[in-house]
Amino acid sequence: MTPLSHIRNFSIVAHIDHGKSTLADRLIQQTNTVAERDMKEQMLDSMDIERERGITIKANTVRIDYTAQNGEQYVLNLIDTPGHVDFAYEVSRSMRAVEGSLLVVDSTQGVEAQTLANVYQAIDADHELIPVLNKIDLPASDIDRVAEQIEDVIGIDASGAIPVSAKTGQGITETLEAIVHHLPPPKGDADAPLKAMLVDSWYDPYLGVVVLVRIMDGVLKKGDQIKMMQTGARYGVDRIGVFRPAMQPIDALGPGEIGFITASIKQVRDTKVGDTITHEKKGADKPLPGFKPSQPVVFCGLFPVDSAEFEDMRDAIEKLALNDASFSYEMETSAALGFGFRCGFLGLLHLEVIRDRIEREYDIELITTAPSVIYHVYMKDGTQFDLHNPADMPDPSHIDHIEEPRIKATILVPDEYLGDVLKLCQDRRGIQMDLTYAGSRAMVVYDLPLNEVVFDFYDRLKSVTKGYASFDYQLEGYREDSLVKMSVLVNEEPVDALSMMVHRDRAEMRGRAMCEKLKDLIPRHMFKIPIQAAIGGKVIARETLSALRKDVTAKCYGGDATRKKKLLEKQKAGKKKMRQFGKVDIPQEAFISALKMDD
Known part of the structure; x- marks a missing residue:
């Protein structure tokens, strides 16, 4: 067994795309852990979807043997962690298993929101940090500015920051030496109970x-x-x-x-x-302090396009849940979509990844309903329950009030886009908490309702800032607000898959947008179809899809006008009857497009 003084356990933390996995590759290569012929890019990202999207989803570990320049033999245990906010849970777990972290900052981009979030997790776990400035081979790299930014924004000493290019391998030896000499060895007693x-x-x-x-x-x-x-x-x-x-x-x-x-x-x-x-025998008395279990934040329904594939889908979901403890699911049925599952995710990227994996690894086409969050519903008789699916909402006359989850969002954005970001947050019912500057970039802290964020907040943020903003959030708790369930009726039949929770002030706007969208998406029938958005019994928006007509008077030439009238009356009565018994088929594409909310 290796003596404790010669073991170093560390993780690599950084914002998305700052080069964590590439740096891990170089450390593995430099120490000959993997034979040259077996080396490949992103050695530790094993899932196809990780390699394809270029992101890390699961934290991965590797053991490296390193002979330092003073001739001593060391064992290094490295954990490569994800950078995305949805997988912050993976990061916090990995932090508890190691004593130090390499903080990788892109020397062309500087400190980003997720850098901050991950650094605070490392500081909470009592880590020794080594700043590493990556991508120094790029012409836009500015080492001094970024080192100064690390000191200003994060408040750790960056005078010893190591300039590295993980792509070319420059600075890797210095990084390994710093790990050996600056990070503390683990503590532990081999004779104590396990x-x-x-x-x-x-x-x-x-x-x-x-x-x-x-x-x-x-x-x-x-x-x-x-x-x-x-x-x-x-x-x-x-x-x-x-x-x-x-x-x-x-x-x-x-x-x-x-x-x-x-x-x-x-x-x-x-x-x-x-x-x-x-x-089992002579075990420890007290367990180690564990982690908080991960809480699903976003819920949505997953249904197979072909209802005959339901059993295959159940197998697929059970197998995925085997490997992903943070993904929860339960069965649900919908009048419009048949049998499916209500699933809980840590965020929208997590939802996309799971959905992609089911479609790709198990070859099942899916429909995803609108993502929703958990609401706390307080009834007038004093009871309280959690509402996961807007379709299960009880009669509003029995509800006392509803609380929704709020988040604290940290957004780092270049100065010139600040106005657009503030407007976006105000439109989403945000409350500004803080605004500070780090160099030429503004750091905005907002209190936002989570249900406004899960739809398309991140996409809108990226588009108004041309991709320069970075965004990170944590849950802050629940607050009461004026929320209502908006249902969508097609031909006076409610479509449960399209119902959603909205804020009362914005219900009309959302309802109108939804009706206009469905009008374009639903194909015309032989009878006219009303499309309505309603809150309870009150219709707040309506569009009418006009009917296709057959020209019944085509064979009348000349003669008395009453003949034409008689035929038109007959057609009118037929259409009325058809509308009563006619069933409107909403195509799958219409569901999927209607659920993608745009502004």
Whole structure:
């Protein structure tokens, strides 16, 4: 086992696209952890969708052996973390397993919103930070300005920041030396009872559930009988190993080390992230402080386009939930869309990723209903319940008040786009809390309602700032507001998949936009179709889709006018009857387009 003084555990944190995964590649390459012929770009991003979108979704770990310039042998455990706000939960977990972080900042872009969010998580976890200025090979790179910005905005000393180009490999040796000399070694006692933190778990079709652990105290050997302290479940360890990105079996893990175990665990549900693993006999008395469980923030319904694929979809969703503990689901039915699932996600990107994975890995076409958030509904009889789906809203006369979730949003934006950003936030019922400057960039803090953000806030923000703004948020709690359920009626039949919760002041605008959109999307029928938006029994917007006409008087030439009249009256009566019994088919594309809200 490696002595504690020669182990370094660290994570790489940064904003999206500042070069975390590329830096990890260079560290792996420089230390010959992977043979040259097996090297590929984004070595640690294993999912197809990660490689395709160029983002990291799951935090991944790798063990590197490094011989320092003074000849000492070190073991480095590196965790590469995601940069997107939706996966901040992955980041916070990874932070607890390591003692230090490399803070990567793009030397052409400077500090961004997500840089701040991740740095604060690292500081909360008591990390030693090493600033690394990446992309110095680009002509736009400005090392001094960015180092000054790190000191001003984040407030950590950047005089020792390491200039690096992860693309060309410049500065990688200096980074490795800094890790060895500046980051603290882990603490732990090999003779104490076993305490191992369960950092992550996922399902492998050959090995069952693979559990990523960080040993705090004690030693974990192959064949040990272990127990999970939260769930009380007991298992025998079959295999122990480390990642060099590929799995490599070893005999034991000692204090300070990060590795994986398999123990014939059948379901990922049986492993709670943040749980403490100890020996069944002579185990630890107190568990380690765990993590807060991740709370789904955005809910939406997923339905198969072809209802015959429902069973396949259920399998797909169950398999995905095996690997993603933060994704929740329950069955629901809809009159318009048939059987499907109501799913909970950490954010819109998370929703997109899950949807893409179901469509791609399991070849099932999906319809997604409008994303919604959880509302707290307080009834007049004093009871309270959580509303996930606007279709389940009770009779408004029994409701006392409704509370909606609010977020604290931090937006960093270049000065010239500030006015547009403030207007966007005001339009979304935001309350300005703070406005400060860091160099030529404004940092705006807003209190916003989450349901205004989940639709298309991020897309609008990117378009009004030409992509220069960066955005990060955290949940702040619930507040009462005047919210109503808006239903959409087509031919006087309510369409439950299109109902949504809106603020009373904006209901008319939303309703009108929805009706106009549906008028263009629904094909014309032989009878005229009213499309209405209503709150309770009150219609607030209406459009009428005119009927297709057959020219019934074509065969009348000359003769008496009453003959034409008689035929037209007959047609009118037929249309009236048709409208009574006629069924309006709303095509799938119409649902999907209607649910994409634009301004």
